[in-house]
Amino acid sequence: MAVLTLYHAAPSRSSIVRWMLEELGEPYDIHLLSLVKGEQQAPDYLAINPMGKVPALRHGDVIVTESAAICTYLADEFPAAKLNAPVGDPRRGPYLRWLFFAAGCIEPATVDHAYPHKEKPRRGALGYGDYDSVMDVTAKAVEAGPYLLGDQFTAADVIVGSIVRWGLQFKLMPDRQEFTDYVGRLEERPALQRTVALDAELAAAS
Ligand SMILES: N[C@@H](CCC(=O)N[C@@H](CS)C(=O)NCC(=O)O)C(=O)O
Known part of the structure; x- marks a missing residue:
């Protein structure tokens, strides 16, 4: 099983994180949710994102929500992909x-x-x-x-x-x-x- 799991619905804002994952080139799993069926409000998912929204990302034991936070996190966790400006870089x-x-x-x-x-x-x-x-x-x-x-x-x-x-x-x-x-x-x-x-x-x- 991939270390990275994206809680995803298509089309939705979680496609932003899917794009980021595709840019990273790291293997990832998709956990699909149906927003129409209200699966984002199921207790199991609310334990992951109490906002009842996608995206959310699981990386090992770490959960991150909010698309901008997830992309910032991924860019820093996988620096070899050069998708961030690292600490110490004036950019x-x-x-x-x-x-x-x-x-x-x-x-x-x-x-x-x-x-x-x-x-x-x-x-x-x-x-x-x-x-x-x-x-x-x-x-x-x-x-x-x-x-x-x-x-x-x-x-x-x-x-x-x-x-x-x-x-x-x-x-x-x-x-x-x-x-x-x-x-x-x-x-x-x-x-x-x-x-x-x-x-x-x-x-x-x-
Ligand atoms: N600020 C959040 C917004 C996430 C968001 O609004 N996701 C929508 C899909 S585009 C959602 O899950 N809607 C389902 C709902 O609110 O029930 C982020 O950027 O991650």
Whole structure:
């Protein structure tokens, strides 16, 4: 049995972690959950992720939840794959910044955009500020490319890239050239292509 197990549903945010695992090249098992059948609320699974959400990752005795945390964890646990900026590398600052910015700003700004508030919240009260600023900052970050840290592809691209792909797909992010070019570069990666194909098979079978 593989040491790594991904608690997964396709399609869902757990595909982000599947892409990360495909980039790592480490063997992993999939524990499939049906969100439609509510299997994420079963007591056995709530013991793994009390939020009743996928993804979750088991690595030996360690459980990690939250897609950005899982990708950060994997990149650090398997440094040979060179998907992180290690402690001591000055690029670790921007690396961590984009991982946290994705989880704390890009994702909530994009999801809020899909479900507008009845009353416009005060900019200062929202951790992400406002949607337009988040889009501008993200576009600037991916503009030069090919990746967030330049030539090195990292876990930060898995997280930011997944949200941007999803945001464009569901028309929740503006169709800006910076975003479409970045997603185009990501979609050339064999690991992402494998993930999309494997998840399409899973979705078709369920
Ligand atoms: N912040 C979490 C969000 C996870 C999440 O919302 N997962 C959705 C699938 S896309 C889920 O499990 N939904 C089932 C439910 O809430 O019942 C992460 O990034 O891992």
